[in-house]
Amino acid sequence: MSQEKPRILVLIGGISKDSINKKLFGFFRDEAKDAFEFDEFDIKSLPFFSQDIEADPPAVAADFKERVKACRGVLLITPEYNRSFPGVLKNALDWGSRPYGQNLWSGKRAGIIGTSPGAIGTFGAQNQMRQIMNFLNLQTMNQPEFYFKFPSELENGKLPGSANDFLKSYIAKFKEWMDKA
Numbered sequence: 001m002s003q004e005k006p007r008i009l010v011l012i013g014g015i016s017k018d019s020i021n022k023k024l025f026g027f028f029r030d031e032a033k034d035a036f037e038f039d040e041f042d043i044k045s046l047p048f049f050s051q052d053i054e055a056d057p058p059a060v061a062a063d064f065k066e067r068v069k070a071c072r073g074v075l076l077i078t079p080e081y082n083r084s085f086p087g088v089l090k091n092a093l094d095w096g097s098r099p100y101g102q103n104l105w106s107g108k109r110a111g112i113i114g115t116s117p118g119a120i121g122t123f124g125a126q127n128q129m130r131q132i133m134n135f136l137n138l139q140t141m142n143q144p145e146f147y148f149k150f151p152s153e154l155e156n157g158k159l160p161g162s163a164n165d166f167l168k169s170y171i172a173k174f175k176e177w178m179d180k181a
């Protein structure tokens with residue numbers, strides 16, 4: 001097993017400047033920076049996927065595909081949009097899956113987390129995303145699940161203690177999962 005830190009490709013479905021899912025990743029990164037090397041890809045830079053351009057993709061999509069190839073695993077961080085996950089994340093998953101027969105996700109280990117201000121904390125989004133991840137043959141960690149209602153107030157810019165404990169316990173399990181890759 002490699003002693004190097006596993007490289008994790010990070011895709012965040014919240015693309016607004018004040019995205020709470022970006023904030024969640026900030027907390028995740030702070031807690032996990034010694035365990036992983038993170039490669040955060042700005043998925044809004046990808047054009048809409050089209051079969052017209054899949055064989056000779058634009059540079060940004062070609063770069064994305066190289067970064068999918070280079071990662072040990074993937075961390076998907078999703079907001080919930082209308083009980084599903086945002087199209088910008090589906091677009092990124094589609095780019096990595098094509099051309100037909102060249103699905104770059106196949107066999108990669110993955111984690112999925114997300115946050116919303118709503119009570120179910122992205123369950124609807126993650127539930128739908130898992131269906132697509134299964135089809136893409138991503139090996140997604142099943143447990144623990146990470147549904148997270150974003151706190152209405154942070155404590156000096158940090159997550160409240162119990163929420164941070166929850167995050168840390170997820171990270172510990174995700175590290176075990178990635179170490180097996």
Ligand SMILES: Cc1cc2nc3c(=O)[nH]c(=O)nc-3n(C[C@H](O)[C@H](O)[C@H](O)COP(=O)(O)O)c2cc1C
Pocket residue numbers: 013014015016018019020021022079080081082083084115116117118119120121122124
């Ligand atoms: C188009 C749209 C649909 C939404 N649908 C849901 C939803 O189904 N469930 C939910 O909890 N929040 C929903 N929200 C609220 C989002 O959870 C909230 O805007 C959140 O801040 C989005 O994540 P982000 O800040 O990381 O972009 C929706 C927001 C938008 C813009």
